Amino acid sequence: MPIGLYEKLRRAILAGLLGAQVLACAFAGTLEVTVLDPADEPVPDVAVYVSYASGGPKTMPGTAVMDQKDTRFVPHMLVVQKGTSVEFPNSDVVAHHVYSFSKPNNFALALYKGDPHDPITFQHDGIVTLGCNIHDHMLAYIVVVDSDAYGKTGKDGRVAIDLDDTAKDATLHIWSPRIRDKKVSRAVSAASQAVTFTLEKKLRPAHDPGEEVLQWSEY
Amino acid sequence: MVRVLRSLLFLGALVTAGASVAQDVGERADLVGGADISLIAVSGYESWTDGLVGKLRFSDDGVYLGRAFVDFDGRLTDTLKASFAVEAYGDDLGNAVDLTEAFLEWRPVPRSANRYRVKVGAFYPRISLENVESGWTNPYLQNSSAINTWVGEELRAFGTELSWSRKPPSLDGRQEFGINAAVFWGNDPAGSLLAWKGWSIHDRQSRFSDKLPLPPLPQIQPGGVFEEQDPYVEPFREIDDSAGYYVNLEWRIANRLLIRAMTYNNEADPTAHDSGQYAWYTEFEHIGLQATLPGGVGLIAQWMDGSTVMGPNLGGGIHPVDVEYDSYFALLTKQWGSHRVSARYDNFGMTQNDSTREDNNPESGHGWTVGYRYQMTDGFALRVEWLSIKTHRCAHVYYRLDPTVTEEQAQLTLQLRF
Numbered sequence: 001m002p003i004g005l006y007e008k009l010r011r012a013i014l015a016g017l018l019g020a021q022v023l024a025c026a027f028a029g030t031l032e033v034t035v036l037d038p039a040d041e042p043v044p045d046v047a048v049y050v051s052y053a054s055g056g057p058k059t060m061p062g063t064a065v066m067d068q069k070d071t072r073f074v075p076h077m078l079v080v081q082k083g084t085s086v087e088f089p090n091s092d093v094v095a096h097h098v099y100s101f102s103k104p105n106n107f108a109l110a111l112y113k114g115d116p117h118d119p120i121t122f123q124h125d126g127i128v129t130l131g132c133n134i135h136d137h138m139l140a141y142i143v144v145v146d147s148d149a150y151g152k153t154g155k156d157g158r159v160a161i162d163l164d165d166t167a168k169d170a171t172l173h174i175w176s177p178r179i180r181d182k183k184v185s186r187a188v189s190a191a192s193q194a195v196t197f198t199l200e201k202k203l204r205p206a207h208d209p210g211e212e213v214l215q216w217s218e219y
Numbered sequence: 220m221v222r223v224l225r226s227l228l229f230l231g232a233l234v235t236a237g238a239s240v241a242q243d244v245g246e247r248a249d250l251v252g253g254a255d256i257s258l259i260a261v262s263g264y265e266s267w268t269d270g271l272v273g274k275l276r277f278s279d280d281g282v283y284l285g286r287a288f289v290d291f292d293g294r295l296t297d298t299l300k301a302s303f304a305v306e307a308y309g310d311d312l313g314n315a316v317d318l319t320e321a322f323l324e325w326r327p328v329p330r331s332a333n334r335y336r337v338k339v340g341a342f343y344p345r346i347s348l349e350n351v352e353s354g355w356t357n358p359y360l361q362n363s364s365a366i367n368t369w370v371g372e373e374l375r376a377f378g379t380e381l382s383w384s385r386k387p388p389s390l391d392g393r394q395e396f397g398i399n400a401a402v403f404w405g406n407d408p409a410g411s412l413l414a415w416k417g418w419s420i421h422d423r424q425s426r427f428s429d430k431l432p433l434p435p436l437p438q439i440q441p442g443g444v445f446e447e448q449d450p451y452v453e454p455f456r457e458i459d460d461s462a463g464y465y466v467n468l469e470w471r472i473a474n475r476l477l478i479r480a481m482t483y484n485n486e487a488d489p490t491a492h493d494s495g496q497y498a499w500y501t502e503f504e505h506i507g508l509q510a511t512l513p514g515g516v517g518l519i520a521q522w523m524d525g526s527t528v529m530g531p532n533l534g535g536g537i538h539p540v541d542v543e544y545d546s547y548f549a550l551l552t553k554q555w556g557s558h559r560v561s562a563r564y565d566n567f568g569m570t571q572n573d574s575t576r577e578d579n580n581p582e583s584g585h586g587w588t589v590g591y592r593y594q595m596t597d598g599f600a601l602r603v604e605w606l607s608i609k610t611h612r613c614a615h616v617y618y619r620l621d622p623t624v625t626e627e628q629a630q631l632t633l634q635l636r637f
Contacts, residue, residue, distance in 0.1 A: 094249060095247070095249070095294070097297060097298075097328070099328050099329065101329050101330050101331050101332070106330075108328045110297050111247065111294055111297045129388065131329065133297075133298070133326050133328055133329070134326075136334070136384070136395075137473075137474070139386075139393075177393075204393065205393070205473075205475070207393055207473055216351070216474055216477070216509060216517070217351040217352060217358060218351055
């Protein structure tokens with residue numbers, strides 16, 4: 001007996017709702033990550049990301065900006081998904097000559113003012129150390145991760161990461177140039193709602209902790 | 220007044236020339252020009268710039284054009300830079316306008332944590348931690364320390380400097396180690412002014428063809444041991460056709476700490492002389508430190524210890540002029556927005572090993588300098604500064620002056636930059 005239009009519609013709506021619910025379940029896990037130093041003080045500006053033994057990111061990489069202001073890179077650390085295109089606008093009046101020797105993400109942008117260069121697309125995961133060949137003190141990092149679950153801790157040392165709980169064998173990683181600990185990853189599951197990393201080793205001092213450190217001129 | 224008018228004329232010409240160049244330099248060049256105009260009140264001996272032994276730059280109260288300058292950086296390619304700095308002064312110690320530095324620098328893009336640099340031309344040895352703004356000017360105090368005043372007076376390398384530096388990634392790139400090694404010519408008379416005039420505190424830099432007056436020492440007068448000496452020094456002349464060198468080591472921890480240590484030797488033949496100028500064998504060790512103290516207070520300290528000799532070995536390694544010199548200073552500086560306050564203590568001294576008659580060069584002394592700078596706009600700053608130097612120098616008696624003297628200077632300076 002052929003089903004009527006009403007029944008077709010009812011089934012379609014149900015299927016849709018069900019599908020949406022399954023999808024919602026798949027991305028429902030939010031992992032609260034806290035990074036603390038040996039004195040239990042929160043550590044800001046730590047890159048946090050999740051990798052999976054099977055199954056890569058489901059989100060397409062986007063775009064990001066690494067600015068140059070007052071002969072400093074802003075931000076000091078950028079966390080991006082592999083394949084992200086990063087722009088390097090120069091907001092200073094002086095020219096910059098931005099480069100990275102971090103293979104295989106090495107590149108150089110010919111001397112420039114303003115924003116004349118095409119964005120750089122980072123096709124390999126890893127740490128990209130940036131410098132300026134004119135201003136030797138300029139230093140910044142781009143953390144390229146093969147994941148769409150990533151973030152950076154705030155002043156409270158916390159970050160919330162959206163976890164894909166259909167994927168198996170997820171591993172949580174943290175990275176900061178200040179961290180000296182060897183063990184910087186651990187297995188997590190959708191059930192791990194909150195994870196705290198307490199570092200064993202004292203942190204290196206922050207590169208640029210703000211106004212307390214002078215911006216010395218160089219001739 | 221004539222001097223001021225003449226100075227303003229130089230300034231006008233320089234600004235016009237600078238502005239027209241600035242139109243064309245575009246993206247690949249940075250050009251900074253400027254002028255310092257000072258109202259000076261001074262007490263002490265007649266200045267060395269007027270031919271006597273006063274440690275300050277000006278002998279009389281008045282309004283002076285301290286400097287007009289242009290500092291140009293042009294990028295010939297992405298990695299090759301041409302730099303020159305030109306200074307105009309209203310005094311009679313050289314051309315109205317002349318170069319203080321001119322060099323090419325090659326900075327290849329680093330392929331690893333190692334960085335290499337090559338400089339060729341005429342440039343300052345890597346000593347001063349004070350003179351870090353365009354035109355080798357000092358952002359902390361108008362008048363540089365005794366050490367860096369001497370660097371400005373008599374030191375310039377005409378040669379090549381090779382630099383290597385490394386930021387080990389294992390140390391987060393916060394720490395940097397570097398070596399600068401230079402081979403240079405053309406700085407043979409360096410040491411003459413220091414030995415015969417003594418240490419000074421001022422803001423005048425010598426240009427390439429300047430003739431710096433010596434005090435009227437008995438031994439450089441007709442009939443004296445060094446009667447061939449001109450009444451002035453041309454510090455950058457090549458006399459003996461042999462090269463000198465310096466090696467500088469640096470260690471930097473981000474913006475918190477910088478330590479540099481140099482050994483310098485001009486390797487001049489102290490028996491060589493040529494048309495009125497002698498070669499002086501001049502060597503020194505230098506240590507510099509720059510640190511950020513709690514509360515955002517900056518500390519700069521430098522120390523220099525060396526010797527300079529001139530004339531043949533008279534036996535026992537003693538030369539007719541045989542002088543050992545040393546100086547150190549500590550400077551504290553604090554900035555609040557566009558206001559900056561700085562204070563410096565200088566200590567300097569000189570001893571001699573020779574017993575040449577009427578060539579008595581020992582001195583000892585110290586100085587205090589306190590200054591305030593208000594940066595009103597990018598192009599305009601106001602400075603107030605006071606400095607006091609107390610000196611004891613035996614040679615003052617040759618000029619019927621008291622060996623012990625306190626010289627003081629108060630100044631109000633307008634700094635223009637474009």
